[in-house]
Amino acid sequence: MRLLKYILIFIIAAACIFRLWQERPSYETISGRTMGTYYGIKIKNSPAAADLAAEIEKTLTEVNAEMSVFDPDSELSKINAAPAGQWLELSEPMRKVMKKAHEIYRLSGGAFDPTVGRLIDLWGFGVKKGKKRPDDKEIRATSGFDKIRFDKDWQKLKKDNSEVTLNLSAIAKGYGVDRVAEKLEELGIRDYVVEIGGEVRAAGRKSEDVDGWNVGIVKPEGHYTENAYVLTVKNHAVATSGDYRNFYYDGGRKFSHTISPQTGYPVENGLASVTVFHDDCMTADALATALTAMGEKEALAFAEENGLAVILFVRDGSGIVPQFSSETKKMTGEK
Numbered sequence: 496m497r498l499l500k501y502i503l504i505f506i507i508a509a510a511c512i513f514r515l516w517q518e519r520p521s522y523e524t525i526s527g528r529t530m531g532t533y534y535g536i537k538i539k540n541s542p543a544a545a546d547l548a549a550e551i552e553k554t555l556t557e558v559n560a561e562m563s564v565f566d567p568d569s570e571l572s573k574i575n576a577a578p579a580g581q582w583l584e585l586s587e588p589m590r591k592v593m594k595k596a597h598e599i600y601r602l603s604g605g606a607f608d609p610t611v612g613r614l615i616d617l618w619g620f621g622v623k624k625g626k627k628r629p630d631d632k633e634i635r636a637t638s639g640f641d642k643i644r645f646d647k648d649w650q651k652l653k654k655d656n657s658e659v660t661l662n663l664s665a666i667a668k669g670y671g672v673d674r675v676a677e678k679l680e681e682l683g684i685r686d687y688v689v690e691i692g693g694e695v696r697a698a699g700r701k702s703e704d705v706d707g708w709n710v711g712i713v714k715p716e717g718h719y720t721e722n723a724y725v726l727t728v729k730n731h732a733v734a735t736s737g738d739y740r741n742f743y744y745d746g747g748r749k750f751s752h753t754i755s756p757q758t759g760y761p762v763e764n765g766l767a768s769v770t771v772f773h774d775d776c777m778t779a780d781a782l783a784t785a786l787t788a789m790g791e792k793e794a795l796a797f798a799e800e801n802g803l804a805v806i807l808f809v810r811d812g813s814g815i816v817p818q819f820s821s822e823t824k825k826m827t828g829e830k
Contacts, residue, residue, distance in 0.1 A: 669780025737768030
């Protein structure tokens, strides 16, 4: 009887240990701060976590040294400080980002334009806090990607106006996600998800049971803690832009951080948020901002015309309702 009791205790203990082993995450998690926000990376079957974390930190430090508008010694800050007419040599990463920014600027008809940096400052969302409504003269003088000149090989740029200020916040996070993903691939890692401030890129699988990674699309209302959708994403990037996190009220009027390049004013339309799915996160990031600036009707038409997978959350007077492009419906099964 006593022997049976010990056998039962052993079996129960073994079962508990086996269950705990089963419930352990099948991936390593690395997290930290970068670009004024948080990042999180999950990796299946990862190498030594400490060595990997150091590689990721090094990669993100490099991105900040290139793209940060808050670091006075960054490559971007030096471009912004340069006088008009002076040719500046660009690093390979900056060339890549500038070419993509210019591509989305052209494709969107100017709805995406990183030269709104001065306007971002004037409206109180940038390095130099202002909360001042710029006049038409300031808007015309300080913004417009056509005021930036590139040589034929994108090796150099110069500004037509010294007041033109670049702000890459609407593309740099996505680029940072891509850089980290490329570093993981370089190290032989094929199963991962990288997230910086809500911008995501996923590859491979989370576990033997899950082919892909679960990515939540936040519902842009309430306390923004609920997911409207949780989608399994594999070998794709996801980026979201919205007016529900970074804004202020002045005179009873809401001003969000996304500036319309066409008007020079913070975007005011029916879009609460825009989520874009794409092969790379840099493109998804820039497109999400462009679509936000367009407004719901133009954004959906643009997505259909260009075969983009997007989810728009639209305020219709009674609440917030989702709208899906045809490509998203194919991907999610929505009707």
